[in-house]
Amino acid sequence: MSGEQERFGEFVGVRRHGYVAELVLDRPKAMNAVSTDMARSIGAACDALGADPRVRVTVVTSSSERAFCVGADLKERNSFTDAELVRQRPVSRGAYTGVLELPMPTIAAVHGFALGGGFELALACDLIVADRTAVVGLPEVSVGVIPGGGGTQLLPRRVGAARAAELVFTARRVEAAEAAGLGLVDQLVDAGQDREEALALAARIAGNSPVGLRAAKRAMRLGHGLDLRAGLEVEDAAWRSVAFSGDRVEGVAAFNEKRAPRWPGE
Secondary structure (H helix, E strand, C coil), X not given: CECCXXXXXXXXXXXXXXXXXXXXXXXXHHXXXXXXXXXXXXXXXXXXXXXXXXXXEEEEEECCCCEEECCECHHHHHCCCHHHHHHHHHHHHHHHHHHHCCCCCEEEEECCEEECHHHHHHHCCCXXXXXXXXXXXXXXXXXXXXXXXXXXXXXXHHHCHHHHHHHHHHCCCEEHHHHHHHCCCCEEECCCCHHHHHHHHHHHHHCCCHHHHHHHHHHHHHHCCCCHHHHHHHHHHHHHHHHCCHHHHXXXXXXXXXXXXXXXCC
16 A cells, blocks of 8 residues: 555645555645644544554654644734634644544654644654654744643653753754753654654554554553553553454464464454
8 A cells, every 4th residue: 555645635645554654744835834724634634544443553754855844834823813813723723633632653753843833743643753853842932822732731741841841931942862862752863764764663563453552552641640540440441442352362363373463453
């Protein structure tokens, strides 16, 4: 299926690589600044991917050579009346929650600028692979707003409250090496290799049980922030959802027969 592509509006595409889906941010002339139309398309693409049981991992990539995504389209925002901004807000949120709520593991492949909402799209993924050209940050307070695509909640969960506060309050940009050191990204690769390495990581993950992957993600997401006893109950519920699945039967059989599993995905 590699190379097969589906379009979601003008600025978003989805390519298939076996069991891996690649969600492509495709507005290169604007360095993927997220307009209303683009936000709507990201949400629609995520709805489709989330409903597709064939997708075991999703990788978010960029067609722009200079950026992963530079955040909200401020030129468009500058033209809005207050009423239009209020109406646009649910559409904007839909893009970020669409990525955040994808049920399968997700990986962002980041190069160049990932700022504001662009970095928030990456933070919404489970893992971030960045190349050495990456520059990340949440500069929203420098233009009179706050991170509104999940940044004030996702960044503290990733790097801790004090580190997140420093990054949000200073609005500073962080280059790749420091970003890796701070845990803002998970894997640092050579320039130009972010997409290739993210897809390779996705392929390794996709070799595992799709039922198990989704249940493990659900348990980690739902259990985060709970006390240990409550978190273990979340884990137990997720375990029960897979313990009697076809994937569990196949996984145990394949292990005992010393062969690669053929996951039924149910």
